[in-house]
Amino acid sequence: MQLRMTNQREMILRELKKSKGHLTADELYERVKKFMPRISLATVYRNLEILSDVNMIRKLEISGRQKRFDSELEDHDHIYCVECHRIENLEISKNQVELPVEDAHGYTITGRRLEVTGVCPRCQKKIAKTKKQ
């Protein structure tokens, strides 16, 4: 099954790449809507699913409610701010999180995901301010 690049599909991909971030489906929907006012949210969801199926983008399943999508395919982990839910990339060398396979209960390991939580610099400042008052 080969992938046809429809206008919508292309636009979604382009906007995701442009943002360089980790957008949710509806954030992306809002952006694409500026160029294609009649596009539907379902189309965004559909195409994000398709694009991640063919590995053109990456679907992040990060704690919190919404799924996020990333145009960066390289293997990397994420840090996310528990205050403002901002997400950023983390470059952690793979061998730093080498897994003890013998403890894996007989599982065939297909992947690992490391998620670091913290408070981003901006929110640290905000918190510092509110404490002063």
Added chain:
Amino acid sequence: MQLRMTNQREMILRELKKSKGHLTADELYERVKKFMPRISLATVYRNLEILSDVNMIRKLEISGRQKRFDSELEDHDHIYCVECHRIENLEISKNQVELPVEDAHGYTITGRRLEVTGVCPRCQKKIAKTKKQ
């Protein structure tokens, strides 16, 4: 603020401990209902939230699916089966996943979560079988 142990609360906690697993709210609901047929799912959600707020249980946010709850408070990670969504504990020594704080974009790190995905032994067998056919 002190926690009152209502019958429902106690039952939910008891069933979660009894299971030793990582139950979703509605799995727990089904179990508790056997003893308290009139309990409502909302009560289960409510109390799981409360119990994890006071650190009597742990809320797991895995893979964007349903939240799961764990009566095991010790710090540990999880491996979960991409086929059947079974979840098991992983004992990974902390220093094996030591983080390079200097890469953390200025974040104050509050936690980390490692999730390993794989195929459990049971599902490996299942897959082997279907391939034979």
Added chain:
DNA sequence: CTCCTTGTGATAATTGTTTTCAACAGTAAG
């Protein structure tokens, strides 16, 4: 006992996502 707080069950509302479906291209064959 009355007042006040809290917890409860039932149900509605909300949120995020997926499915359905009729209309509509794009392509390939006849």
Added chain:
DNA sequence: CTTACTGTTGAAAACAATTATCACAAGGAG
């Protein structure tokens, strides 16, 4: 150029998980 086929779209409904609302019952404090 028709016909048939395939995949895509937008709109709306369906769905699943969770949370909020609300009337009411239970259990103190005074």
